[in-house]
Amino acid sequence: MKLSTTQRANSLEARDVAHILHPYTNAVVHEAEGPLVLAGGDGIHVIDRDGNRYIEGLSGLFCASLGFSESRLVEAAHRQMQTLPFYHSFGGRSHETAIELSERLIALAPVPMSKVFFANSGSEANDTAIKLVWYYHNAIGKPQKKKIISRQRAYHGVTVASASLTGLPYTHKAFDLPLPGILHTDCPSFYHHGLPGETVEAFATRCAESLEALILREGPDTVGAFFAEPLMASGGCIVPPPTYYAKIQAVLRKYDILLIADEVICGFGRLGTMFGTEAFGLEPDMMAMAKQLSAAYQPISALMVNEKIYAAVRDQSGAIGTFGHGFTYGGHPVATAVALETLKIYEERDIVGHVRDIAPGFQSALRALADHPLVGDVRGMGLIGALEVTSDKATKTPFDPSLGVAAHVGKRALAHGVITRAMGDMVHLCPPLIITAAQVSDLVARIGAALDDTLTWVEQGRPK
Ligand code: PMP
Numbered sequence: 421m422k423l424s425t426t427q428r429a430n431s432l433e434a435r436d437v438a439h440i441l442h443p444y445t446n447a448v449v450h451e452a453e454g455p456l457v458l459a460g461g462d463g464i465h466v467i468d469r470d471g472n473r474y475i476e477g478l479s480g481l482f483c484a485s486l487g488f489s490e491s492r493l494v495e496a497a498h499r500q501m502q503t504l505p506f507y508h509s510f511g512g513r514s515h516e517t518a519i520e521l522s523e524r525l526i527a528l529a530p531v532p533m534s535k536v537f538f539a540n541s542g543s544e545a546n547d548t549a550i551k552l553v554w555y556y557h558n559a560i561g562k563p564q565k566k567k568i569i570s571r572q573r574a575y576h577g578v579t580v581a582s583a584s585l586t587g588l589p590y591t592h593k594a595f596d597l598p599l600p601g602i603l604h605t606d607c608p609s610f611y612h613h614g615l616p617g618e619t620v621e622a623f624a625t626r627c628a629e630s631l632e633a634l635i636l637r638e639g640p641d642t643v644g645a646f647f648a649e650p651l652m653a654s655g656g657c658i659v660p661p662p663t664y665y666a667k668i669q670a671v672l673r674k675y676d677i678l679l680i681a682d683e684v685i686c687g688f689g690r691l692g693t694m695f696g697t698e699a700f701g702l703e704p705d706m707m708a709m710a711k712q713l714s715a716a717y718q719p720i721s722a723l724m725v726n727e728k729i730y731a732a733v734r735d736q737s738g739a740i741g742t743f744g745h746g747f748t749y750g751g752h753p754v755a756t757a758v759a760l761e762t763l764k765i766y767e768e769r770d771i772v773g774h775v776r777d778i779a780p781g782f783q784s785a786l787r788a789l790a791d792h793p794l795v796g797d798v799r800g801m802g803l804i805g806a807l808e809v810t811s812d813k814a815t816k817t818p819f820d821p822s823l824g825v826a827a828h829v830g831k832r833a834l835a836h837g838v839i840t841r842a843m844g845d846m847v848h849l850c851p852p853l854i855i856t857a858a859q860v861s862d863l864v865a866r867i868g869a870a871l872d873d874t875l876t877w878v879e880q881g882r883p884k
Pocket of ligand 1: 654
C-alpha cells in the first residue's frame with residue numbers, strides 16, 4: 421500500500437517512534453526501521469496490521485503458552501471485572517481468586533512450600549526473594565549472611581536488585597550495576613566453557629568447585645543465597661550438565677546457603693515437567709514464577725516460600741510489627757482469576773503431557789539444523805530451544821557482533837512468517853505449548869529457510 425507523506429507521518433509506526441521508549445531495543449535502529457505493529461492473534465499466530473500472519477515462535481516473550489485466542493481466559497477476566505475489579509491484599513484484606521490460586525500453587529509445588537506472595541512481574545518476584553533473603557538472615561540473627569550469588573549469563577529481571585542478579589553486560593554497565601554484594605559465578609554452558617578434552621561430568625565438578633572457591637573467598641558466613649534458573653533460557657538456552665545441580669546443592673548445603681529457583685520461564689510445563697525444579701532435582705527454599713502462570717493474559721507473578729522463610733516473617737511480627745513489603749496490584753483479582761483459569765486449562769488438557777509428546781519431535785527437528793554451515797550449536801529441552809550461529813564450527817569462533825548474523829536470521833524468519841528472538845549469536849525458539857506436531861515441522865522448516873537465506877547473504881558479502 422502506497423502511503424501519502426501525511427499518512428506516513430501520522431502512521432502508527434511514526435507515532436510509535438515519536439513517543440515510545442522501547443525496552444531492549446536499539447534506539448537508532450528503531451528510529452530507522454520502526455516497530456512491527458501487531459493487531460491480532462489466532463492460536464499460535466499473531467497478525468500484523470497489514471494482515472500478515474506469523475507463527476509466534478517465542479510465545480511473545482516465552483510466556484503466551486496457550487496462544488493468542490483462548491476465550492476462556494477472556495471470559496475469566498470479564499467475569500472477575502464484573503464482580504470485583506480490584507482489591508488489594510494489604511492489612512489482611514483478601515478475595516476468593518487469590519485464595520484459590522495460592523492453594524493450587526502450593527498443591528502443585530514440587531517441594532514443600534508454605535506461602536505464596538503475589539506480585540506483577542518476574543523482576544518483582546525476584547526482588548521480593550532478595551529482600552526475603554536479607555529479612556530471613558536478620559531474623560535468625562545472622563545479619564552478615566547477606567551476599568547473593570547468581571551466574572554469568574543469568575537473566576532474573578531488570579529492577580535494581582533483579583538486574584544485579586542478571587549476568588548480562590548490557591543490564592549492568594550503563595546503569596551502575598550490579599549492587600554490591602551480588603556476585604556471579606560460572607555459567608554452566610559446556611559448549612562455551614568446557615575445556616578441550618574435558619568431560620561434561622568434569623565440567624560440572626569444576627563449576628561446583630568454582631562456586632565453593634567463591635564462597636570461601638567471600639567468607640561462608642557472608643553468603644546467604646544462590647539464585648538459579650533451572651534451564652537458563654534468555655541467557656542462551658543453557659541446559660546444565662546432568663549432575664551439575666546435585667554438585668551445586670551439595671556446596672550450598674555445606675555452607676547453609678538458601679536456594680531460590682527462578683521458574684519464570686521453566687514453570688508450568690515448558691520443560692515437560694510442571695516446574696524446572698522437578699526436571700533438575702532442585703530443592704529450593706523459594707520459587708519465583710510468572711509468565712505462563714497466566715499464559716501472559718494478565719501481568720502476575722508469585723513467589724512461593726517454604727516454612728523456614730515464612731516462620732521468620734511470623735516470628736518477627738512481634739519485634740517489627742508489620743511485614744513491610746507489598747505491591748498495590750499484587751494478587752490483583754483479575755490477574756489471579758485469569759491465572760486460576762490458566763491452571764485449570766493446563767490440568768484439563770494435560771498440557772505437561774502434551775509437551776512431553778511434542779518435545780521429542782521439536783528437539784530432533786531443531787538438532788537436524790546443527791548440520792547447517794552457520795550453526796555451531798543447538799540446545800534445548802522440552803519446548804524451548806536455541807541455535808547458535810558461528811563463523812567456524814571447529815573453533816566455535818563467533819561472528820563479529822557488528823555483522824548481526826543472528827539478527828539477520830531473525831529478520832529472514834520474519835519474512836518466512838515466524839517471529840523469533842535473536843540475542844547475541846543466538847536465535848531462540850519457545851513456541852506456545854499448544855503447538856501441534858505439524859506446526860512444529862512447519863516452524864522449524866521456516867527457520868531452516870531463514871538460515872539458508874542468511875548463508876547466501878553472508879556468502880554474498882551481506883548486501884543491505
Ligand atoms: N526471570 C526470568 C528467568 C526471566 O526470563 C524473566 C523475563 N524474561 C524475568 C525473571 C523477569 O521477568 P519480568 O520481565 O516479568 O520482570
